[in-house]
Amino acid sequence: MSDPGIILPAPEPAAARLRPERTSLWGRALDQFRRDHAAITGLAIVAVFFLMAVGVWFGWWGTQWSQALGGRWEGPSGGHWLGTNLLGQDIFQRAVYSTRTAFEIGLIVAILSTLLGGLLGALSGFYSSRWIDSVLLWLMGTLDSIPFYLFVAAVAVAMAGNPWAMHIAMVATFWTTTARLVRGEVIKLKNLEFVEAAHAIGLGQFRIIFRHLLPNTFHILLVQGTIVFVSAIKAEVILSFLGLGVQDGVSWGLMIAESTQEVLAGQYMNFIVASSFMFVLVMAFNLFSDGLQDALDPRRAPR
Amino acid sequence: MIMGMLLLAACSEPPSDDNRDVYRHSEDEAPASLDPAQASTVYSNMVVVNVFDTLYRYKYLARPYELAPNLAAGFPDVSDDGLTYTFRIRSGVEFTDDPAFPDGTGREVTAHDLVYSIQRHFDPGVRSQGAWLWSGRIVGLDEWGQNGADYAAPIEGLKALDDHTLQIQLTAPYPQLVYTLAAGFSALVPKEAVEFYGREFSVKPVGSGPFKLTSFNSALATFDRNPKFDRGVLNLADEGYRDDLHGTYGLQALDGQAYPFVDGLEIHFIDENASRWNSFISGEVHNVMVPNEQIDRVLTSKDPIELNDDMAERFHKHSGIEAGFVYGGFNMADERFGHHPDPDQDAANRALRCAIRDAFDWQARNETFYFGLGNVFPGVIVPLVPEFDADLSRRSVQHNLQSANQALDEYGWRDQLPSMSYGMPSSVQQRQMFEQFRAQVQEIGFSTDQFSPESFATFGDFSRAIKNRELDLFFLGWSLDYPDAQNTLQLFYGPNETPGSNNFNYNNPAFDALYEQTLTLQPGQQRTALYRQMNQLVIDDCVVISGLSRTRVHLWDKQVRMLPDREILGGFFMRFVDIGNESETAAMSN
Numbered sequence: 001m002s003d004p005g006i007i008l009p010a011p012e013p014a015a016a017r018l019r020p021e022r023t024s025l026w027g028r029a030l031d032q033f034r035r036d037h038a039a040i041t042g043l044a045i046v047a048v049f050f051l052m053a054v055g056v057w058f059g060w061w062g063t064q065w066s067q068a069l070g071g072r073w074e075g076p077s078g079g080h081w082l083g084t085n086l087l088g089q090d091i092f093q094r095a096v097y098s099t100r101t102a103f104e105i106g107l108i109v110a111i112l113s114t115l116l117g118g119l120l121g122a123l124s125g126f127y128s129s130r131w132i133d134s135v136l137l138w139l140m141g142t143l144d145s146i147p148f149y150l151f152v153a154a155v156a157v158a159m160a161g162n163p164w165a166m167h168i169a170m171v172a173t174f175w176t177t178t179a180r181l182v183r184g185e186v187i188k189l190k191n192l193e194f195v196e197a198a199h200a201i202g203l204g205q206f207r208i209i210f211r212h213l214l215p216n217t218f219h220i221l222l223v224q225g226t227i228v229f230v231s232a233i234k235a236e237v238i239l240s241f242l243g244l245g246v247q248d249g250v251s252w253g254l255m256i257a258e259s260t261q262e263v264l265a266g267q268y269m270n271f272i273v274a275s276s277f278m279f280v281l282v283m284a285f286n287l288f289s290d291g292l293q294d295a296l297d298p299r300r301a302p303r
Numbered sequence: 304m305i306m307g308m309l310l311l312a313a314c315s316e317p318p319s320d321d322n323r324d325v326y327r328h329s330e331d332e333a334p335a336s337l338d339p340a341q342a343s344t345v346y347s348n349m350v351v352v353n354v355f356d357t358l359y360r361y362k363y364l365a366r367p368y369e370l371a372p373n374l375a376a377g378f379p380d381v382s383d384d385g386l387t388y389t390f391r392i393r394s395g396v397e398f399t400d401d402p403a404f405p406d407g408t409g410r411e412v413t414a415h416d417l418v419y420s421i422q423r424h425f426d427p428g429v430r431s432q433g434a435w436l437w438s439g440r441i442v443g444l445d446e447w448g449q450n451g452a453d454y455a456a457p458i459e460g461l462k463a464l465d466d467h468t469l470q471i472q473l474t475a476p477y478p479q480l481v482y483t484l485a486a487g488f489s490a491l492v493p494k495e496a497v498e499f500y501g502r503e504f505s506v507k508p509v510g511s512g513p514f515k516l517t518s519f520n521s522a523l524a525t526f527d528r529n530p531k532f533d534r535g536v537l538n539l540a541d542e543g544y545r546d547d548l549h550g551t552y553g554l555q556a557l558d559g560q561a562y563p564f565v566d567g568l569e570i571h572f573i574d575e576n577a578s579r580w581n582s583f584i585s586g587e588v589h590n591v592m593v594p595n596e597q598i599d600r601v602l603t604s605k606d607p608i609e610l611n612d613d614m615a616e617r618f619h620k621h622s623g624i625e626a627g628f629v630y631g632g633f634n635m636a637d638e639r640f641g642h643h644p645d646p647d648q649d650a651a652n653r654a655l656r657c658a659i660r661d662a663f664d665w666q667a668r669n670e671t672f673y674f675g676l677g678n679v680f681p682g683v684i685v686p687l688v689p690e691f692d693a694d695l696s697r698r699s700v701q702h703n704l705q706s707a708n709q710a711l712d713e714y715g716w717r718d719q720l721p722s723m724s725y726g727m728p729s730s731v732q733q734r735q736m737f738e739q740f741r742a743q744v745q746e747i748g749f750s751t752d753q754f755s756p757e758s759f760a761t762f763g764d765f766s767r768a769i770k771n772r773e774l775d776l777f778f779l780g781w782s783l784d785y786p787d788a789q790n791t792l793q794l795f796y797g798p799n800e801t802p803g804s805n806n807f808n809y810n811n812p813a814f815d816a817l818y819e820q821t822l823t824l825q826p827g828q829q830r831t832a833l834y835r836q837m838n839q840l841v842i843d844d845c846v847v848i849s850g851l852s853r854t855r856v857h858l859w860d861k862q863v864r865m866l867p868d869r870e871i872l873g874g875f876f877m878r879f880v881d882i883g884n885e886s887e888t889a890a891m892s893n
Contacts, residue, residue, distance in 0.1 A: 066751050068742040072671065086671060087739050157760050243729040248756055257731045264577055265596045 025219065029295040039291020045284035049099055056100035064090065065097040065250055073267045083269040085255075086262060091269050094250050095277045101251040102233045102281065109170045109232035114225040116171065117178025122214050124179060125186025126205070133183075140176040148173055149238070156244045163247040166239055170232055178224045185217045219296040226289040230282055237278055252278045323566035324882040326863060329579050329588040333521045333572035335763055336505040340423050342487035343432040344762075345782050349570065349874035350524055355490030355510030356412065358390060359481060360875045364554075365543025367689070368626075368786045368871050370485055373534070374412065374511075376467075378481070385476035385823075390469040390484075392417070397531050401509045403499035409531065412511050414463035416491045419454065421461060423497070424488065426452035433488030435793070435804050436784070440480070442472045454494075476823040482785030487874075513563040513878040526568040537562050537879060552619055553864040557881055564881035583858065590859040590867050598674040598856070605676055608856060618858040624678055625855055626687045626870035627782035628791075631663065631740075631848035636772055636800075636808035639721045651714040655721075656845035658710040659776075662747045663740065663848050664702035671739060672732065676854040682838040683791045683849050687870075690788035690831045692838070699842045700849075707747045722753045726774035728765045729758040736778060770802040778848075779806070783871055787826075788834045792818060795841055807846050814840045 033039055056062040068088040069080070076083045082092040124136040143151075152169040159165040189195060190213065198208045239245035240253025255274035262270055334347035342351045352360070358375040361368045372378065376391040398409035421441075424431035425448030439445060442460025450456075460472035473480065483489055496509035506519055513534075514526035539558040557564065571587075573579040576594035583591035593601055603611045608622040633656055635641035640656060643649040669677040681699045684691050711717055725740065727733040734756070741754045757774065759765035768774050783790050797815045799805035817837045824830040841847060857867045865880040 066738060066741055067745060068667075068739065087735060087742065089738070089742070243731070243758070243760075247758060254734070258735060260577065261596045261731065264580075265599065 025296070029219070032295040033291055036291040036294065038287045039295075042284040042287025042289075042291065045280060046288055049281050049284070050103065052096055053100040053103040056097050062093050062097035062100070065093045069093075073262070073265075073269075076269075082273050085258060085270050086267075091255075091273050094255060095252070095273045098250055098252045098255065098274070098277065099281075101246060101249055102236065102278075105167065105170075105236045105251075106229040106232045108167055109174060110225045110229040112167075112171045113174040113228050114178055114221050117175035117224070118182050118214060118217065118221050120175070121179035121182025122186050122209050122217065125183035126190060126209050126213065128183070128187050136179070140179060143173055143176050146173075148235070149242070149244075152235075152239055153242075153244055166236065166245050170235055174228045174231060178221065178228070181220050181224060182214075182217045185220055186213050189213050189216055223289065223293045223296060226285060226292060230285045230289065233278070233282060233285075324564070325567040325569055326565045326865075326877065326880045326882060327569045327571060327588045328867075328877065329571045329573055329582060329591055330869075331572075331576070331579060331592070332574060332762070335761075337508045337516070337519065338505040339420065339487055339490035339492060339508075340429050340431040340433060341505060342490070345869050345873065346572070348487035349869065350516070350519075351487035351490050351508070352512065352874040353514045353526065353568065353877050354508045354512045354516050355487075355492065356396065356512050357485050357487070357490050358392070358417070359485040361485060361871055361873075363537075363542035363876060363879050364539070364545070364549055364866060366623075367687075369543065370481060371541070373485075374491065375484075385478075385825075386473045388471045388473070388480060389464075390414075390417075390471070392467045392469065394467050395533075396511055398493050398496075398509060398511045399515045399529050399531060401496060403493065403496035403509055409509075409511070410493070410495075411466070412491055412493075413466040414469040415466070416493060417469050417489075418458075418461055418463050419494050420491050421489065422447065422452070422454060422458070423492070428452065431488075433486070435799060436483040436486065436488055440473055440475075440477050442474055476825075478823075478825050479785055479787055479789060482787065486784050514568050522572055524570045524572075526570075528563050528566050528568075532563065534562070536560055542879075549866060552866055553883060554866070556883075557864060557879070563878040568877060568880075586860070589863045590857060592869075593856040593858060595672060595674050598676065601856070601858075605674070608676075608854070610858075614858070617861065619861055619863075620856065620858055621866060622854060622856045623870075624687055625782070625853045626685070626786065627780060628680075628683070628685045628850035628852045629778065629780045630683070630850040631776060631778045632807045633846060634769075634772055634775055634777075634806075634808060635810065635846060637775060640723070640775070641808070642810060651716070653845055654710040654714040655716055658707040658716070658747055659744055660699065660845050660848045661701070661703040661707035661710070662744050664743050665700045665851060666702060667739065667743070668736070669851060672736060673851070673853055676856075677851040678854065679851050681849075682842050683794070683847060684788045684834060684838045685783070685791060685850070685852050687783070687852065688786055688788045688790075689826070690834045692835055695835075695838075699845075702743075704746055711747060717748065720749055720753060722755065723775040724757050724773075725754050726757045726759065726765055726768055726777045728762045729760055733778075734758070740778075769806050772801060772808065777806070782869075786871060788831075788838075789821065792821075792834060792837050795837070795846065809841070809844070809846045811840060811844060 066089070069090050070084040070088045072084070072086055072088055074080055074084040074088070080090050080092065082095070085091055085094070120136055124133045127133050151173060152166060155169040155172070156165040159168070195208060195212060198212055236245050236251060237253035237256065240251050241257045243257070245251065245253050252274040255270050259268070259271035259274065262268070330346055330349060332346050334344060334350055335341070336347060337350050337354065339351050339355055342348050356374040358373060359370045360373040362371045374393055374396060376393050380389040381387070392412070392414050394411075396412045398404070398412060400407055400409045404410060421437060421444070423429045424434040424437065425444055427448060437444060441458070443458045444461055447456060447458045460474070462470045464470050471480070490510065493509055497504050500507045508516055511529070511532070513529055513532045515529045516524060517527050518525045536559050537557050539554060544554065571582065573582060576596065579591060580594055580597055582588045601610060601614050603609050608620070610618070610620050614620075633641060640652050643652050665679045669675055669679055678686055679700050680686055680691070681695050681697050711720075725737055727737055737756050741749070741751065744754060745751065757768070759768060765777075769777055781791060781794065793799055794804050795807060795809045795814060796805060796818045797810040797812070800808045800810065814837055817833050817840075821830050821833045824833070859865065859867060862883055863880060864883055865876060868876050
């Protein structure tokens with residue numbers, strides 16, 4: 001008779017027993033990520049949205065988003081799966097096309113602000129307590145002190161309807177968080193032995209920054225990139241709603257802005273569809289981002 | 304907890320007016336400037352005609368619109384040749400008290416103030432938007448501006464004969480002159496205040512009108528009654544009162560009483576339709592112009608316009624067609640699709656414009672954005688003026704894809720359609736209008752990318768882009784300054800090209816010759832015939848995609864005795880608004 005107070009360990013699967021234990025940060029992260037079902041689900045949903053966006057890029061679907069294909073405010077039907085809006089445009093096609101808009105904005109802003117934040121953060125960290133660091137910290141503090149939407153509105157007005165005003169404003173404000181994180185990591189790394197060794201063998205400062213320090217902050221950049229991606233999508237929706245966002249084309253924010261008049265007339269499909277698409281993608285990206293953050297967190301590494 | 308409840312109770316109280324009668328009016332946009340020289344929008348005019356005085360105004364209730372003397376002591380004496388007008392101005396009228404005056408006390412309004420106020424429009428430093436009303440019309444006035452705008456220098460055609468007599472000498476007969484003196488542009492401003500406030504005069508106006516501005520921002524303008532304002536009593540019969548049309552509004556009680564009736568005035572500028580509507584329903588403002596998306600909920604019938612029972616019980620209603628229209632215009636200065644020196648290319652460009660016009664579906668525009676209440680008409684002579692031709696062919700306002708495609712094929716436009724910009728102020732509805740337009744021109748071969756939207760943060764920016772000829776196509780509205788077709792036809796007169804009022808930069812010598820011919824003609828069959836010829840030229844040249852006059856449905860609280868109106872750059876009605884007490888309102892409802 002077994003003692004109920006003793007919990008026996010579950011037998012390890014054969015495949016796991018055979019797999020060699022990973023020791024690198026990335027290897028351990030991959031293992032950790034695979035075990036995170038929520039993150040995998042998030043990634044799968046993001047992948048579906050990405051495929052949707054790719055299809056729009058290649059013209060496979062969502063091509064008739066601007067055309068009036070039906071009558072005003074038609075309900076869901078075989079011809080229009082999610083009904084039509086005030087102008088008779090197909091709501092599903094517009095929501096699908098908006099996926100491309102979301103990915104375009106998310107990717108552009110995430111890549112540019114991660115690059116900028118990584119570069120300036122590394123410089124700031126490497127030259128910490130020197131004038132470059134002081135200038136960069138002052139710049140980050142100044143940008144962070146300006147309310148985001150006020151800043152975007154000012155940029156949009158200053159650039160007189162330029163379609164890139166929103167992107168520029170987002171990159172100009174989002175890079176600072178990345179830079180602060182990278183700065184902290186670089187300050188920590190630059191005192192480690194491998195950097196001292198690099199100095200000792202006479203490597204140039206920029207070579208040390210770009211070949212040895214920045215690659216070691218990649219896990220931060222990756223996680224921060226996904227967070228910026230989600231923030232950019234959410235910001236676009238709000239800015240487009242306020243008339244400061246997408247200038248041409250369609251986005252979930254524009255669809256929600258259109259729906260404000262429609263809701264008053266008792267028509268909800270535009271609002272529900274755009275909000276749902278955005279909600280699912282943002283939730284999925286958050287799950288993915290959380291999983292990635294957990295997997296790449298060095299404190300979770302096995303002792 | 305008790306404190307909390309008291310606080311909540313305090314918060315839920317309606318705003319207190321200290322027992323004053325205050326009429327709270329709502330408008331859908333804020334004015335950019337309150338200086339009469341910049342009063343080019345209905346929003347500016349709404350404030351200007353209530354703070355300043357004009358020589359004439361429109362009668363409160365008479366339709367078609369009729370002029371009535373305001374600051375003028377009567378109608379002018381006109382010389383036999385129609386070139387010299389002599390106006391008498393009321394004596395004893397004073398500007399409101401203001402620090403701009405010595406001792407802070409407003410002085411008497413004189414004919415010299417009117418001379419100064421009209422001169423300002425021709426002073427290049429003022430950058431007036433209203434000079435076109437008198438440009439080339441008054442002897443020596445244009446030259447005065449061109450020669451440095453020296454206010455001490457006399458002008459032959461614009462003279463104050465004494466403090467209460469003004470004489471205007473015209474270069475040629477100008478039958479619309481008296482109308483121009485009812486426009487906000489002609490409002491009398493005191494030189495002292497203009498000089499005292501400088502650029503701030505645009506937000507600190509000082510006049511002699513029925514109300515005095517006490518505060519102004521982009522959300523609200525507040526006014527107190529001008530205690531010095533005295534124009535006698537309201538004579539309903541003179542104002543065009545008809546019992547069958549106005550009998551239910553309770554105006555009879557005001558007959559024979561001195562106006563203005565209210566102690567104060569608030570104009571709430573609420574851009575968002577939903578917010579404006581909710582403010583009205585909750586009683587925060589007394590009136591609203593029914594937003595399109597509420598039409599189906601508010602009306603039980605569109606023809607005739609009838610309110611549902613709930614609304615009819617709570618509110619008064621008045622509906623009517625606007626004195627103006629909405630239209631789309633091409634920038635004819637662009638050789639890709641506008642005027643072209645090569646006759647063959649010019650004809651091809653005309654065919655392209657006509658194709659775009661024929662692809663445009665006014666019926667869809669009317670149904671989608673005006674809930675089918677708009678009045679679609681051909682040309683640019685609007686239904687509300689006497690020169691309107693109800694029998695004119697409607698060919699130019701019919702959605703005709705076959706004709707559009709045929710024109711494009713015939714002139715070789717297929718596969719080489721130009722890319723064009725479409726300008727608009729930034730708003731959801733403007734974007735939807737653009738998308739509807741783009742969907743329609745896609746049916747004749749334009750791709751999604753060929754019509755690119757250019758949105759502007761403010762209407763001012765949008766207007767500036769048009770004046771700078773940066774936009775290929777734009778949709779605009781025009782509200783009449785006076786009830787005469789000349790007011791819309793002048794929009795196409797060559798010498799008025801941008802930065803003047805001819806936003807299309809249309810330049811047709813035949814049109815200009817006809818226009819110049821009509822300038823000196825009094826109203827009558829001959830002038831009407833010439834107007835209609837000009838209208839046909841504009842239609843045939845496909846300069847404009849026109850047009851639609853909107854139907855306005857006004858609702859107002861039954862407590863308020865008035866007939867609101869914003870046509871012909873309205874706002875004059877506010878001096879006749881009265882707030883009744885609750886027992887009177889209940890009696891009226893019964």
